[in-house]
Amino acid sequence: MSLFQKTxxxxxxxxxxxxxxxxxxxxxxxxxxxxxxxxxxxxxxTAVRLREAHGIRASLFYLGEYVADPAAIEHNVGxxxxxxxxxxxxxxxxxxxxxxxxIGYMRDDALGAGNARRIADRARQAAGGGRDWxxxxxxxxxxxxxxxxxxxxxxxxxxxxxxxxxxxRRRTPEDLAWAIGQRTSLRLVKGAFPERALDHPGRAAIxxxxxxxxxxxxxPAARAAGFLPVFGTHDDRLAGAIMALARERGWAPDAFEFExxxxxxxxWQLALRRLGYNVRVYLPFGADWWPYAIRRVGENPRNAxxxxxxxxxx
Ligand code: FAD
Numbered sequence: 604m605s606l607f608q609k610t611x612x613x614x615x616x617x618x619x620x621x622x623x624x625x626x627x628x629x630x631x632x633x634x635x636x637x638x639x640x641x642x643x644x645x646x647x648x649t650a651v652r653l654r655e656a657h658g659i660r661a662s663l664f665y666l667g668e669y670v671a672d673p674a675a676i677e678h679n680v681g682x683x684x685x686x687x688x689x690x691x692x693x694x695x696x697x698x699x700x701x702x703x704x705x706i707g708y709m710r711d712d713a714l715g716a717g718n719a720r721r722i723a724d725r726a727r728q729a730a731g732g733g734r735d736w737x738x739x740x741x742x743x744x745x746x747x748x749x750x751x752x753x754x755x756x757x758x759x760x761x762x763x764x765x766x767x768x769x770x771x772r773r774r775t776p777e778d779l780a781w782a783i784g785q786r787t788s789l790r791l792v793k794g795a796f797p798e799r800a801l802d803h804p805g806r807a808a809i810x811x812x813x814x815x816x817x818x819x820x821x822x823p824a825a826r827a828a829g830f831l832p833v834f835g836t837h838d839d840r841l842a843g844a845i846m847a848l849a850r851e852r853g854w855a856p857d858a859f860e861f862e863x864x865x866x867x868x869x870x871w872q873l874a875l876r877r878l879g880y881n882v883r884v885y886l887p888f889g890a891d892w893w894p895y896a897i898r899r900v901g902e903n904p905r906n907a908x909x910x911x912x913x914x915x916x917x
Contacts, residue, residue: 646888666889691729769794770813783825
């Protein structure tokens with residue numbers, strides 16, 4: 604991890620800076636670039652625009668992570684439920700992403716699992732037989748096993764639940780081997796929580812591991828099980844290799860998805876659409892935009908000018 608990225612993560616975790624930034628004008632250029640709206644209505648309008656203009660789908664994510672206060676947890680759950688309902692009403696796919704640490708896992712696993720079930724139940728109702736997914740984001744390793752256990756429990760209950768796995772972790776192929784036999788959706792990402800003892804060493808090894816996992820996700824066994832592979836990456840080199848592999852294995856372009864973060868490489872999102880691939884954006888909304896947006900700056904130093912412009916405009 605670069606020094607630049609470490610600094611961004613430190614800034615993201617500082618509650619004082621977070622409070623100060625939240626108090627600034629809600630829509631700085633940094634927030635506008637990476638956040639799809641300050642509330643559900645704006646986020647759904649953004650999702651409708653992307654769908655109508657470009658055929659790009661969205662997964663709504665209410666900003667707020669690592670929350671222990673009961674009222675804040677309930678608020679986060681309510682926002683995810685309302686987002687699912689609003690997507691259904693707008694005639695869009697009902698697709699929301701949730702962080703286990705936002706919905707109760709910081710207090711008590713039973714509370715978190717119960718809340719995830721409430722969100723998934725509502726997503727199912729809101730979709731009314733259309734597409735519906737609630738995808739669990741994967742956070743740091745302290746919550747990994749509990750996130751995987753939650754995925755299995757809700758899947759066994761017949762709920763539309765998907766999971767994110769991080770290619771950087773050496774253990775990921777074991778989790779994949781189970782998941783590809785299920786009617787679930789699995790989003791493969793490189794991973795934003797480096798932990799040296801658990802990870803492949805270095806970028807090249809992580810990219811290599813990403814492609815190994817992609818190959819498992821595009822196996823005949825996965826296709827037979829009705830598994831939906833989702834490749835969460837902005838890396839065009841990896842995407843190119845995945846497209847070639849999918850073609851070779853007989854996967855139709857609309858049988859899997861590429862997913863990217865809202866505001867990141869929009870040119871590449873459109874290029875994939877033109878090639879006939881399903882593209883989804885992870886579309887965060889809400890007022891607590893600072894930790895999320897500053898992490899995006901850390902991922903690409905070229906985004907630092909957005910930060911500078913946002914601060915200068917206050
Ligand atoms: P990189 O090698 O980092 O980037 C590839 C290319 O994209 C490079 O050209 C790079 O400059 C460009 N790029 C990447 N990020 C940016 C940016 N912010 N701004 C501008 N250009 C950029 N991580 C988790 O640990 N848990 C999760 O649950 C999780 N969910 C995610 C969901 C989605 C849909 C996506 C897309 C990512 C998610 N991530 C998650 C983050 C992920 O792990 C990576 O940190 C992030 O996607 C960057 O990796 P990359 O695959 O894009 O490759």
